[in-house]
Amino acid sequence: MALYKSAQGKTVDMNALIAQNERARAVGNMKVNARGDTIDDNGKVVVPVTQKVGEKYQKTVGNRSAQVNKKPVSQKLEADKPSFKPNPVELTQEEKELEADYDENVEKQIAQIKAQETQK
Numbered sequence: 751m752a753l754y755k756s757a758q759g760k761t762v763d764m765n766a767l768i769a770q771n772e773r774a775r776a777v778g779n780m781k782v783n784a785r786g787d788t789i790d791d792n793g794k795v796v797v798p799v800t801q802k803v804g805e806k807y808q809k810t811v812g813n814r815s816a817q818v819n820k821k822p823v824s825q826k827l828e829a830d831k832p833s834f835k836p837n838p839v840e841l842t843q844e845e846k847e848l849e850a851d852y853d854e855n856v857e858k859q860i861a862q863i864k865a866q867e868t869q870k
Contacts (some may be wrong), residue, residue: 773785783795786802
């Protein structure tokens with residue numbers, strides 16, 4: 751934006767005017783200032799506009815490299831690891847026999863299907 755002349759002939763610098771009033775409470779019921787920061791009743795910034803834009807961008811892109819993270823990399827890597835380690839379970843003798851019978855039955859069925867296909 752540049753310098754503008756008012757109806758009375760005065761020059762108005764719009765950039766300076768915007769910069770001067772960007773922290774002022776915006777008119778309306780959204781509880782934001784002119785920059786777009788979310789503010790409380792006293793005018794203190796609760797959520798800055800840069801954080802809001804970063805979150806929206808993160809949802810849109812969905813790429814890990816584009817996500818805004820405040821954690822150091824070492825903590826991030828530890829958080830990505832699974833929190834549990836499954837314990838190997840030992841099968842009982844009955845379960846082992848059932849599993850062996852199941853494997854044999856499946857192999858027989860596969861052989862029968864192949865034999866039927868070759869006969870056709």
